[in-house]
Amino acid sequence: MRVISMICCATLALAGCSTVYRSSDVIPGAGDGTQVRVVPLNGETVTQANRAPYAPQSLPEAYARSAGTGAGVSVRGAGRLPEAPSTQDGLRNQRLALKRPPAVPEMSYQIGVGDVVMLATPTTRNTLEELTGLLAAQNSRNGYTVQDDGSVNIPDVGRVRIAGLTIEDAEELLFQKLVEAQFDPTFSLEIAEFNSRRVSVGGAVGKPGVLPITLTPLYLSEALAAAGSVSVPDIDVSSVRIYRNGKLYQIPLTDFYASPDLQNTRLISGDAVFVDTDFNLNRAERFFEQQIRLKQTTLAARAQELSELNTAISLRRSDYAEQRSTFEAREVLGANNRDYVYLTGEVDKQTRYPLPYERQASLADALYDAGGGIARETGDVSQVYVLRASSDPREFGAVTAWHLNASSAANLTLATKFQLRPDDVIFVAENPVTKWGRTLRQITPSLITTPVAAAVN
Structure with a gap:
């Protein structure tokens, strides 16, 4: 009984000397220059709290832009392309020149591959x-x-x-x-x-195609007839052209119809016969040559534009990568101006939580991302608070404590809807058992040493 009395007296004495453990708590009302208003969280009060204006910080433009062909990327290419060559409408009065192919010697048919x-x-x-x-x-x-x-x-x-x-x-x-x-x-x-020796016929004929050369010779008139005959709007400016062994020959249609000798022009394997309504061979050759050069110039210009575009995109991509790298390095060093909320009390980790860029963060985000959640052994799930100071200068020192009672797990859905604001303080109170246990741990050494000292004396 004497020992118990000594323990009780020592406990009262220590409590009176303010050496017993004291923990933080949210105390409604006015005191110490701070006015605290506790507001229970429900659907209506969450909506009220979220009305506080706040615009999340934005990432630099380097994170939003791509190195595509937007504004700022210009290509030069080859400049203006040459004009398309003109046709021969101004030379219609010029007479077509006759350039007949050389005569072909008579020879027997030779068997070939494919026959x-x-x-x-x-x-x-x-x-x-x-x-x-x-x-x-x-x-x-x-x-x-x-x-x-x-x-x-x-x-x-x-x-x-x-x-x-x-x-x-x-x-x-x-x-x-x-x-x-x-x-x-x-x-x-x-x-x-007969498949090895053939002649092609095209142009202004009824049925362009390929004709075989058989045991009997194939003449120009027969080839044109087999291809559906000639069909031209103006015989005076039309001709039959024969491409043979790299050379081009021309027979005006007026001369062709007037000369049986020209009609009996013997064709050989590989001849290409073309009925053309153009009337100047040299002019036609220059025209097709210019068309080919124009196409080549167009392709070269596109290739140059593509090369310049790839270079511009590469430079822009490098610039964006450097901007992002610089921003991320400043983020690591804490040089960027960030918005934070602070977690204290009975959480797994007391820390500060940076509000994310370009989106709102909820109470649940901060608890389960940065703080690791409510401490399971020491936290009081019924006493979770978000402390927010008033932004009105006339209410300096006024604090609203938004109270979440998470003893009912369904109320945790309110935490996912409650939006945080810069400088909010998230506080989780300790449960009564934890408070009492910490008090005992604090006074236990005194209870042991006090009787010993008394016995020695």
């Missing part, structure tokens, strides 16, 4: 067998196509090169091959499809 040849041999079978064999021969015709190496592949004989030979020379070569293979050399050779 299809058919080799026919006699048979002693009956009529039905002969018909069946004929159909088989027709169906195997593709097997005698002159391939890329100039050869045909004959079953049981092998590959025989016949490209470049006349039909007579090819028959003689095949005769020798059949004898060497011990086959009856009685056969006939004919060309079934």
Whole structure:
């Protein structure tokens, strides 16, 4: 009993000497020069609190802009392009000049790559067998196509090169091959499809296309007729042009129709025939040459513009990257002017929370981002406050304490809606058990040392 009495007396004595632990708290009313008004948080008071004007700070423009082709990016390119060349309307009175192609010597048809040849041999079978064999021969015709190496592949004989030979020379070569293979050399050779030698016809004709050259010569009049005949609005300014072996020849239509000799101009493989309504060959050549140069100039200008644009974009991108890097370095060093709220009391970490750029921050953001939330063992979830000083100079020292009672978890949704303002102070009170435990820890050393000192004395 004596010891208990001594402990109680020591506790009262220490409390009277103000050595017992004291914790912060939110005390409504006026005192110490501060007027505190406690407002419970609900849907209506959250809306009232959010009416306080505040514009979040903005990031530098370098974060918002891209290095695209906006204002400030200019390209020069090649400047103004040359004018398109003029046509020949001013020269209609000039007469077309005749420039006929040279005569082509008579020569036999030479087998070429792509031609299809058919080799026919006699048979002693009956009529039905002969018909069946004929159909088989027709169906195997593709097997005698002159391939890329100039050869045909004959079953049981092998590959025989016949490209470049006349039909007579090819028959003689095949005769020798059949004898060497011990086959009856009685056969006939004919060309079934002519695919190796062709002439193209285009321009002012009914059906432009490609015509084959067969065993009989192909003449200019026949080629034009096969292409649907000539169709021009004005015969006096039209001509037939033949492109052969890198050279261009011209036959005016008036001369063509008046001369059977010109109509019987023999065509050779590779000729390109074009019926043109233009009337001056040299002028036409210059015109097409100018068109090609104009197109090349246009492409070169676009390439130059693209190069200059890429250079400008690269420079702008580097400039923006430098601005961002400088801003971020200032942020790390604390040189930027930021808006903060402060967290104190029973939170996991007492710190200051920088308000984000370009958006509002809520009470929940600050608690669970910077402060780590309410301290689970020591914090009183029913006593969460946001302390906000009045911005009115006439109310200096007035503080509004927005009170959140989070003992009901549903009230935490109010924390996600409550918007923070610069210099707000978020305070979480300690629970009563924590306050009492801290008081005991503070006075326990005194309770132990006081009886010992008394016994010694």
